[in-house]
Amino acid sequence: MEATTTVPTNKIGLEKKAYAGSASTLCTGCGHDMISNHVITACYQSDIHPNQVAKMSGIGCSSKIPAYFMSSSFAFNSMHGRMAPISTGAKVVKPDMFYLGVSGDGDTASIGLGGFVHLIRRNLPICYIIADNGVYGLTKGQFSATAEMSSVLKTGEKNLFHSIDVCSLALEVGCTFVARSFSGDAKQMVPLIQAALRHNGTAVIDVVSPCITFNNHDGSTKSYSYVKEHDVVLQELGLIQHTDEQTVDYAEGEVQKVELNDGRELVLRKLDSRAHNVQDRAAAFKVLHESQEQGELLTGLFYVNEQQESLLQKLNLTQKPLVELQDAELRPTSEQMQKILGDFR
Amino acid sequence: MKVNDFVINIATVNGSGSQSANNVLLRSLFRMGVPVGGKNIFPSNIAGLPTWFWIRANPQGFVGRKPLADIVVTLNPQTFKEDLKTLASGGFYFYPSTFVIPEELKRPDITCVPVPFKQLTDESTDIGKIKKLVTNMVYVGLLAEILKIDSSILDQVLRDQLGKKASVLEVNQKAVAIGAKYARDNFAQLNFSFKAEKKDLPKDKIIIDGNSAAALGLVQGGCTFASWYPITPSTSMMEGFIKFADKLRKDESGKNKYAVVQAEDELAAFTMVLGAGWAGARAITATSGPGMSLMAEAAGYAYYAEVPSVLWNVQRVGPSTGLPTRTLQGDLMSAAQLSHGDKKHPILLPGTVQECFEFGQTCFDLAEGLQQLVIVMSDLDLGMNMWSSDSFDLTPRPYNRGKVLSAEALEKVTTFERYRDIDGDGIPYRTLPGNKHPKAPFFTRGSGHNAKAQYTENADEHFENMQRLSLKWETAKKMVPAPIVKGSGNKVGLVYYGSTEAVMEETLFELTQKGQKVDTLRIRAIPFGAQVEEFLKNHETIYVVEQNRDAQMKSLLVMEFPQFAAKLKSMVHFDGTPITADLITHKLLTSERSH
Numbered sequence: 035m036e037a038t039t040t041v042p043t044n045k046i047g048l049e050k051k052a053y054a055g056s057a058s059t060l061c062t063g064c065g066h067d068m069i070s071n072h073v074i075t076a077c078y079q080s081d082i083h084p085n086q087v088a089k090m091s092g093i094g095c096s097s098k099i100p101a102y103f104m105s106s107s108f109a110f111n112s113m114h115g116r117m118a119p120i121s122t123g124a125k126v127v128k129p130d131m132f133y134l135g136v137s138g139d140g141d142t143a144s145i146g147l148g149g150f151v152h153l154i155r156r157n158l159p160i161c162y163i164i165a166d167n168g169v170y171g172l173t174k175g176q177f178s179a180t181a182e183m184s185s186v187l188k189t190g191e192k193n194l195f196h197s198i199d200v201c202s203l204a205l206e207v208g209c210t211f212v213a214r215s216f217s218g219d220a221k222q223m224v225p226l227i228q229a230a231l232r233h234n235g236t237a238v239i240d241v242v243s244p245c246i247t248f249n250n251h252d253g254s255t256k257s258y259s260y261v262k263e264h265d266v267v268l269q270e271l272g273l274i275q276h277t278d279e280q281t282v283d284y285a286e287g288e289v290q291k292v293e294l295n296d297g298r299e300l301v302l303r304k305l306d307s308r309a310h311n312v313q314d315r316a317a318a319f320k321v322l323h324e325s326q327e328q329g330e331l332l333t334g335l336f337y338v339n340e341q342q343e344s345l346l347q348k349l350n351l352t353q354k355p356l357v358e359l360q361d362a363e364l365r366p367t368s369e370q371m372q373k374i375l376g377d378f379r
Numbered sequence: 380m381k382v383n384d385f386v387i388n389i390a391t392v393n394g395s396g397s398q399s400a401n402n403v404l405l406r407s408l409f410r411m412g413v414p415v416g417g418k419n420i421f422p423s424n425i426a427g428l429p430t431w432f433w434i435r436a437n438p439q440g441f442v443g444r445k446p447l448a449d450i451v452v453t454l455n456p457q458t459f460k461e462d463l464k465t466l467a468s469g470g471f472y473f474y475p476s477t478f479v480i481p482e483e484l485k486r487p488d489i490t491c492v493p494v495p496f497k498q499l500t501d502e503s504t505d506i507g508k509i510k511k512l513v514t515n516m517v518y519v520g521l522l523a524e525i526l527k528i529d530s531s532i533l534d535q536v537l538r539d540q541l542g543k544k545a546s547v548l549e550v551n552q553k554a555v556a557i558g559a560k561y562a563r564d565n566f567a568q569l570n571f572s573f574k575a576e577k578k579d580l581p582k583d584k585i586i587i588d589g590n591s592a593a594a595l596g597l598v599q600g601g602c603t604f605a606s607w608y609p610i611t612p613s614t615s616m617m618e619g620f621i622k623f624a625d626k627l628r629k630d631e632s633g634k635n636k637y638a639v640v641q642a643e644d645e646l647a648a649f650t651m652v653l654g655a656g657w658a659g660a661r662a663i664t665a666t667s668g669p670g671m672s673l674m675a676e677a678a679g680y681a682y683y684a685e686v687p688s689v690l691w692n693v694q695r696v697g698p699s700t701g702l703p704t705r706t707l708q709g710d711l712m713s714a715a716q717l718s719h720g721d722k723k724h725p726i727l728l729p730g731t732v733q734e735c736f737e738f739g740q741t742c743f744d745l746a747e748g749l750q751q752l753v754i755v756m757s758d759l760d761l762g763m764n765m766w767s768s769d770s771f772d773l774t775p776r777p778y779n780r781g782k783v784l785s786a787e788a789l790e791k792v793t794t795f796e797r798y799r800d801i802d803g804d805g806i807p808y809r810t811l812p813g814n815k816h817p818k819a820p821f822f823t824r825g826s827g828h829n830a831k832a833q834y835t836e837n838a839d840e841h842f843e844n845m846q847r848l849s850l851k852w853e854t855a856k857k858m859v860p861a862p863i864v865k866g867s868g869n870k871v872g873l874v875y876y877g878s879t880e881a882v883m884e885e886t887l888f889e890l891t892q893k894g895q896k897v898d899t900l901r902i903r904a905i906p907f908g909a910q911v912e913e914f915l916k917n918h919e920t921i922y923v924v925e926q927n928r929d930a931q932m933k934s935l936l937v938m939e940f941p942q943f944a945a946k947l948k949s950m951v952h953f954d955g956t957p958i959t960a961d962l963i964t965h966k967l968l969t970s971e972r973s974h
């Protein structure tokens with residue numbers, strides 16, 4: 035009798051291996067490689083074709099990972115700190131793709147800080163993943179701006195400066211989707227990435243992603259063991275299609291549902307004792323600040339707002355992407371030009 | 380009596396509405412068919428500092444800068460003494476009768492005319508807060524009367540410029556009339572020796588600033604994305620594009636067929652352009668020197684990763700913050716060499732408002748055709764002053780979108796490699812994101828890459844790639860606008876570029892009067908092609924005329940053509956004012972006579 039094994043495919047008929055990239059050149063045990071895996075899983079499970087995804091990145095170990103997932107997607111590995119404006123230009127003229135950006139804590143919280151903040155203010159639709167390990171890995175281990183003041187390098191050097199919490203900062207400048215996770219937490223990462231990809235605005239996911247080589251020692255606040263000891267998970271996340279038949283019963287008050295703009299629902303079942311309303315911006319600030327005071331590494335979805343207009347809507351663009359407009363649609367008629375030139379006669 | 384041949388210097392305070400009044404005067408002369416040009420010398424300030432408006436009328440159309448005026452009108456107590464010094468012999472100086480001219484400044488060769496401006500202004504209006512504005516219209520009326528400017532033309536200009544509100548129009552008309560009447564009643568004995576006379580105006584003439592011309596050119600030329608950071612003197616170009624696109628680029632449902640993003644700084648402004656160019660749009664940023672400096676890193680990225688993009692620099696005086704409201708051609712060298720590493724950016728050098736319009740498309744044809752950053756070098760004089768020109772040629776020129784492979788095209792090829800030279804001209808083929816063909820996607824990176832766009836540290840692969848980029852430069856020589864050569868067979872040649880064009884006809888006229896023959900070549904683009912080389916070869920002495928201190932164009936020519944270095948002589952002007960025909964003529968004659 036013949037044994038047949040069918041390889042599973044998603045709803046668009048692709049196997050998971052269609053989402054693979056090249057072999058990673060990152061250090062063995064690097065948190066960023068896990069981020070790659072979650073991106074692959076998220077896109078595969080979301081039935082998004084790789085040719086629909088634009089992979090954007092800056093410079094750094096983090097920014098190398100677009101090479102390690104979805105080889106059949108276009109990619110723009112740009113300059114240090116410039117992923118945000120590059121993505122803005124691309125998305126505005128070619129909006130009918132999913133933009134997935136990967137940046138590091140140097141790329142985003144130092145050189146790219148201005149770009150990060152203004153991207154969020156404009157609410158450009160992009161899934162913005164920050165691979166956050168508290169150091170500059172590729173240049174061999176200097177502190178980044180997200181390292182806590184208490185942290186210490188392998189050399190014993192102490193961090194003298196106050197850290198930037200990219201999640202609080204994002205909230206402060208109006209971010210409409212703010213989350214934090216840990217590269218090892220697939221259950222949290224995958225639905226977050228899926229929701230972020232469909233979000234009608236900037237979706238920031240601050241991913242603590244330990245640097246195995248330079249910042250995984252005692253004294254680091256971004257090491258695997260530190261995360262294990264301090265991680266407090268706010269919610270369990272799930273995504274439900276309205277077409278899904280399964281209904282899950284939750285006890286009253288345990289679940290918050292957020293309608294996403296692609297017709298799906300994000301279901302958040304609280305795990306922690308505090309009941310956090312992800313649609314309350316002030317509550318998000320509070321829960322973040324309190325967790326900082328208590329030395330917790332709080333992960334989960336802090337805030338989401340699907341009602342805010344994105345940059346694309348504010349620009350009132352044609353339905354057809356700008357890149358597809360032809361000569362005849364762009365060049366004014368002679369009559370129109372003569373009318374304008376009349377002001378100069 | 381000098382007909383259509385005079386220079387006026389109007390000295391006021393900025394923010395007082397004088398710009399509007401000065402434009403009425405300029406426009407009226409223009410519509411009379413008088414060849415005329417206007418220059419605004421304004422401070423880097425919003426209100427309260429001195430500003431001057433120079434109008435030059437000339438029967439032969441020589442409207443470039445002159446250092447002295449025939450008629451000076453001054454309203455500014457701060458500058459009225461220095462304004463007197465700008466008056467040429469035989470000139471007329473109109474000043475408020477409340478000012479006292481110091482004895483030591485009085486000259487026998489000029490006529491000083493005190494005018495009771497305050498009284499005339501009070502007669503024009505009771506409204507305190509518009510008196511300042513109205514005073515300007517009084518001198519418009521006064522000058523119009525003595526110059527014999529056609530009053531119906533002037534009135535029409537007033538209507539066109541200020542006619543939106545009837546009350547505004549009325550008070551301005553009244554002020555003009557009061558100024559004119561005062562002149563009629565008091566200046567009969569003045570022996571005023573300048574006059575404007577109506578000439579046939581060819582129907583298709585316009586008077587326009589270079590920035591507006593460029594903005595229109597961008598709309599005509601298919602620009603769909605602009606990102607920018609405000610900076611003098613490029614701001615008005617972007618604001619012009621926004622204004623014109625809002626009128627000319629809406630679809631049937633009122634949606635925008637363009638996008639403009641005001642970026643948080645120049646780093647973002649130019650990198651947004653790169654993202655848009657990569658995705659397939661005709662994308663531009665306009666800036667000035669300080670902004671261009673910030674764009675240096677990304678310029679190298681554009682060169683190396685071959686991303687079509689345009690940077691339009693309306694140059695002002697540098698270095699550093701410099702003189703934001705003065706003109707210079709001082710960024711040429713840094714533009715040509717913008718970024719670290721080996722790179723060569725094609726540069727366009729518009730010299731007229733017509734070229735500002737035309738290059739609004741040419742820049743993109745080249746950027747996409749070559750898959751490079753193209754830098755357009757305009758300047759404050761060209762960009763912000765008013766130039767009379769033939770109306771723009773609106774004949775559609777098809778957009779050159781360059782070598783872009785669609786999904787259909789990819790079906791027909793066996794392999795697609797992003798940086799492979801297929802045609803032998805150094806220019807590879809590209810695909811655009813969203814192209815669903817499995818061969819289409821590739822990785823764009825600023826790090827070392829091979830022909831397949833893969834990361835490489837391999838010496839041979841990197842060398843090959845850099846060689847191919849050099850080959851592209853050779854191809855570019857045939858694609859960029861050719862220089863304009865006038866004359867032949869003379870021993871002396873004169874090479875120049877950009878807004879120096881405004882004084883070149885006058886210069887040649889002067890030189891001819893003095894018996895000096897020269898051939899001229901106006902460079903309109905870099906790389907320099909065969910014609911530039913020919914010109915340098917065929918002349919014994921070549922003067923390179925430019926508006927910067929360090930002879931930047933001459934240096935670039937020497938770098939490219941070291942064999943002609945000994946023949947090249949610099950002629951520079953760099954005080955922030957536009958160059959004059961007098962300067963070029965004088966320096967050239969002095970130099971030639973000393974041999």
